[in-house]
Amino acid sequence: MNSRRMTALRQYARLECPGLWRETAEAPRREVIVFFREASLIIADPRSEQPLAHWSLPAVQRLNDQVPAIYAPGDDQDGEVVEIEEADMIAALSTVRGAIEAARPHPGRLRNWMLGGVLGLVVLGAFFVPGAIISHTIDVAPAATRARLGEMALADMVRVTGAPCAAPLGRAATETLATRVFGAASWKIIVVREGLDHPVHLPNRQILIPASLVENHDSPDAVAGAALAEGMRSQLDDPLRPLLQHAGLWATLRLLTTGRLPDGAMNGYGKALAEDRPPEVPAEELLTRFTKAQVPLTPWLRTLPQTERTAALMADDPYPEGAPRPIMDDNEWVSLSGICR
Numbered sequence: 001m002n003s004r005r006m007t008a009l010r011q012y013a014r015l016e017c018p019g020l021w022r023e024t025a026e027a028p029r030r031e032v033i034v035f036f037r038e039a040s041l042i043i044a045d046p047r048s049e050q051p052l053a054h055w056s057l058p059a060v061q062r063l064n065d066q067v068p069a070i071y072a073p074g075d076d077q078d079g080e081v082v083e084i085e086e087a088d089m090i091a092a093l094s095t096v097r098g099a100i101e102a103a104r105p106h107p108g109r110l111r112n113w114m115l116g117g118v119l120g121l122v123v124l125g126a127f128f129v130p131g132a133i134i135s136h137t138i139d140v141a142p143a144a145t146r147a148r149l150g151e152m153a154l155a156d157m158v159r160v161t162g163a164p165c166a167a168p169l170g171r172a173a174t175e176t177l178a179t180r181v182f183g184a185a186s187w188k189i190i191v192v193r194e195g196l197d198h199p200v201h202l203p204n205r206q207i208l209i210p211a212s213l214v215e216n217h218d219s220p221d222a223v224a225g226a227a228l229a230e231g232m233r234s235q236l237d238d239p240l241r242p243l244l245q246h247a248g249l250w251a252t253l254r255l256l257t258t259g260r261l262p263d264g265a266m267n268g269y270g271k272a273l274a275e276d277r278p279p280e281v282p283a284e285e286l287l288t289r290f291t292k293a294q295v296p297l298t299p300w301l302r303t304l305p306q307t308e309r310t311a312a313l314m315a316d317d318p319y320p321e322g323a324p325r326p327i328m329d330d331n332e333w334v335s336l337s338g339i340c341r
Contacts, residue, residue: 017086019043020068021052025079034084036092040136041071043082053080054140056256057096069093074257134244137256141240145259150204152261153243154190157200157208157270161192165211170339173332177220180327181228181293189227191339199230200273203239207231211340213303220327220336225300228293232281246272283313291318294325 015036020029021043032052035042041055059074068083069090084090141149158164174189181187187205196210207230213223243266244252251265290297296319301310328336 015089015092017084017089018046019086020083022079022081023053027079029083032082034082034089036089040140041073041082041093056136056140057093058253059257060093060097062093062097133249133252133256134241137244137252138238138240140256145255146240147204149240149243149261150202150206152266153202153269153273154206156266156268157192157195157202157273160270160274161195161208164208165191165193165340167335167339167341169335173328173336173339176328176332177224177227177336181224181295182231183293187227187231191336193340195270196274198278199226200278201230201234201239202273203243205234207234214336214339217299219299219322220333221296221299221323222303223336224295224323224327225290225297226303228289228295229281229286229300230278232285232289233278236279236281242273242276243269280309283309283316286313287316287318294319294323295327296320296323 017034019032019034021032022029031046033044033046033049035044037057040057041060042051043053043055044051053073055071055073061072061074063070063072063081067090068085070081070083071093072081084093170191174191178187178189185205187207190206190208191211191214192208193211196208197212198210199213200208202208207227209223209226213226214220217223244255246269247255247261247265251261254260254262254265286297297317298314298320301314301317304310327333
């Protein structure tokens with residue numbers, strides 16, 4: 001891509017203009033401000049500048065060849081459109097669409113496809129910083145997409161861990177454990193036989209626990225602490241981020257524009273996650289959350305490498321004598337202990 005076009009892309013980075021927006025086919029048009037940003041088109045109220053809609057730039061479609069130009073946020077969007085007369089904004093959207101089209105394959109034109117794909121990716125890499133693309137995708141991903149990506153991540157993880165342990169009474173006990181640890185929040189705790197030496201979390205509120213945490217202890221306190229700490233790790237950063245970083249920029253753009261990752265984008269993610277070292281949760285947050293959940297810290301900390309940090313946390317354990325109320329009853333603990341049998 002030549003330098004003029006690159007300069008043009010940069011000059012559009014903070015562009016804004018008035019427009020007429022219609023939320024649905026039946027809704028009246030209203031005046032708005034349209035903001036051109038790194039990875040999205042933001043439609044906002046002209047008085048308060050409160051956002052009314054966020055459109056993914058790669059998905060924006062122009063519906064006519066006249067001025068005012070009419071745009072939609074993608075296919076099947078229930079009649080939502082915006083009309084724009086500002087020439088610079090129209091040129092900016094045209095430039096971006098051209099870069100994206102250049103990156104798409106054209107059957108029967110292999111040489112042009114390769115050249116266009118390389119140039120398109122150069123533009124996307126320079127203008128849409130990969131981190132911004134991923135962050136925007138995370139921001140706009142609906143619950144259904146998160147659930148689907150969570151199932152894809154679990155399917156790839158099973159290649160490393162084998163099928164999750166599934167004894168019926170044991171699975172019921174994991175639900176009891178999740179409710180006790182996380183309260184009303186909906187979490188799924190999954191116990192696996194092999195492939196993990198520490199808990200990991202996946203999108204859609206899934207925590208995988210190695211079987212050793214339920215088979216090698218006399219009480220559920222250690223597995224409760226491990227699950228709670230892993231749930232806290234999932235809040236340090238969105239679980240979609242490492243998944244999309246593994247999938248790559250092109251796959252993330254495909255997810256933005258079609259709602260689906262390309263085949264094979266998740267391959268190897270489970271192995272990478274199992275081999276990654278989990279980040280530490282700040283000590284003060286651990287103490288606060290374990291205190292609120294009424295879960296003792298020490299049993300879980302004893303499963304970790306012993307350091308000055310773990311020793312200090314044990315000394316500050318809010319429940320050194322054990323949980324003030326049971327994690328689960330004895331029968332449920334027996335069922336959980338035998339979930340992999």
